[in-house]
Amino acid sequence: MSPDEATLRSFAAVTGWVQGQSYEAFAISTFLQKADYYLVSQAHAGGHTVVTHEVPAAANRKIKIPDVCIGLRIKCMSPYEMLRHERARFVLGRETA
Numbered sequence: 001m002s003p004d005e006a007t008l009r010s011f012a013a014v015t016g017w018v019q020g021q022s023y024e025a026f027a028i029s030t031f032l033q034k035a036d037y038y039l040v041s042q043a044h045a046g047g048h049t050v051v052t053h054e055v056p057a058a059a060n061r062k063i064k065i066p067d068v069c070i071g072l073r074i075k076c077m078s079p080y081e082m083l084r085h086e087r088a089r090f091v092l093g094r095e096t097a
Contacts, residue, residue, distance in 0.1 A: 006045035014041050017071050023060050031063040040068050049075040051082045 003011070014037060018028055031037055043050045056066040069076035
């Protein structure tokens with residue numbers, strides 16, 4: 001997806017938040033070069049929910065998606081929470097038609 005005007009503004013918001021924290025320079029550089037940065041920015045711009053297996057971590061050597069989401073008030077949940085929220089059903093057995 002090509003970034004639209006809202007996403008470009010969100011890039012700035014995410015970058016500003018990340019740089020304003022106590023993360024190590026290597027962690028910031030790495031995060032800003034990965035897909036996580038784009039994913040969080042897209043969610044921020046569109047008001048979307050991020051679904052990830054990552055959990056928040058109180059570390060300054062690696063930036064975790066949930067930490068950025070919490071900091072920017074972006075909704076974030078685990079895949080299991082998403083499946084419960086969407087009321088997914090997985091049915092085993094033969095189809096009867």
